[in-house]
Amino acid sequence: MRFKSRYLLCELVLEDPRWRQNISQGTVVYNVREAIARTHGDFGAAACAVSLSVKYLNVYTGVLLLRCRKDFYQLLWSSLPFITSLDNRGQRIPCFINTLHVGGTIRTCQKFLIQYNKNQLLQLMKNCTNAAEKEAIRQSLQSCSLKSLEEPEFVLSKNEENE
């Protein structure tokens, strides 16, 4: 039997974007667990701990993909707003998590993310000042499609999903 999951596609918004580089998947999982325990107590922590994991973390854009059992994803989701800082090896990084999309499979989240990033690039194009920047963004816009983005990371996570 296949266990159904929910995937939460989130965005890490930090006060200073340079700190993104120091964040690892372990840090995020630890902080999310803490937040669930704070808001929903022992029951919530236990219910969400069953299959809670970070499937994908992009340190350049701050996008992360959280997985949770379908029955309890609302416990996870309702505790995400209470995260105000990430504890990273004794360092406190003020941040918050903004949910972009909730999906049943990684694939739908991936599709959404590509669409979202395309929009982001269009926004960048609007604010361009010179022609060289504009051309660079146009190139990257044309290059992004579902096929070309199937990096090893995504293939890996897909295999896990099928198991």
Added chain:
Amino acid sequence: MAVFVDLNITNCKDVKKLQNMIEMAAHLGYSTVAINHVFEFESKKMEIGKPISTKELFSTLPTVQGKSIPIKILTRLTIIASDPSHCNVLRSTSPSTRLYDIVAVFPKTEKLFHAACTSIDVDLICINVTEKAPFFFRRPPINAAIQRGIFFELVYTPAIKDSTLRRYTISNALSLMQVCKGKNIIISSGAERALEMRGPYDIATLGLLFGLTEGVAKAAVSTNCRSAVLHGETRKTAFGVVYTVKKTCLEEEEAEPVCKKAKKS
């Protein structure tokens, strides 16, 4: 799909900070925000200041995430009322309150809460979330408020900041929900920094903790806010019945059915 609205961004002197907050709101997907001017009476004769003008803040307004329209900025006045005389500002047709798009009142006592629900001309009633509710919410005033189309506002920033405040917020929200059954509730941020804001979908799930159902919680950040804004607009019109549009040729056609409706009710 309804658009998302955040009706409470705290006004501060620091223009840069305010700009940051509004940019963040646009990034999170809010289409309309209201800058909140809190006004507390200290001496008897105090004039309500003019709202901050949006043209001074931005030369070009930031674009809303996922849409191609610029963000809309409204102004809001919140009066902290601890004495009945404080509400006189709202009763008279004073020119200072007319400058604001939305008028809210923060009643400190049960009597004032009753008055705010039944007689004072406001759009929003703020619910105290930072301490234990000083009075019980009773059914008659709240029903009267729902009848008049006044909305109750819950602020979520204190809940994010601190664990004790979170308990007060949730318990006060639940005791309110017991009476009003999820009707006429709006949830807004009350943010003082950009990092205290949350995305609209996150707030909708946060509503589950406040005892709202999924659909109602989503309405609390979208459609209910829109009704509150429209309720504020009616103050600027004649008796709140006739709404004039700038296009002169359409005015006659539109004014007639509205009048007929008013006669019937």
